Amino acid sequence: MTRLNSAATAETQQSWASVLRITEVAAGLPSSEARRPATPAVVTLQMVLEKLQAGWRWVERKRSQQISAKRLRVAETISLGEKRTLSIVTVDGSQYLIGSSAGGVQLLTKLDDATPNNSRDERSQ
Incomplete structure (x- = not known):
């Protein structure tokens, strides 16, 4: 299903990109053609393209507004088998460790702001 949505999205974007190129070409006609009187069909086409x-x-x-407005993101997930997972979820910049199983979802702990790489560097010094 995701592949179909991705393919449809890519195809739509290519189609719109073609329309935009046609519009740009129509707007930048060479001066020799620009002197020709525009027919109603050409004017209508240009308006539609605009x-x-x-x-x-x-x-x-x-x-882009919707993408930047997302507050909830799954940073990482690991499967523990038998429909059990651990996930790190980011909400408004804070990270939480979430456990899920067939029985439900549970907040395990709020994670520190320090990243694992930073804490390793601090321990080694």
Whole structure:
């Protein structure tokens, strides 16, 4: 399912990129063609392409806002077998160790702000 979503997203992005390239080419016509009177069809096409380009920019802006607005992230997960896992979850910059099994999910502890590499360096000094 994820592969299909990824493929569909990539295909959509390629399609929109093509539309944007066409819009840019249409906006930057050479001066010899720019002197020709524009037909209603060309004007309509340019307006549609400009609207599509503006719409794409809006979608990208919203998407980047959603990505940056996420407060909850799973930093790392390890399987313990038999539907049991340990996960490090980051919430607003704080990290928590979460255990999960078929019976439910449980907060095990809040982790220190120091990363494991920093604590190892401090112990060795």
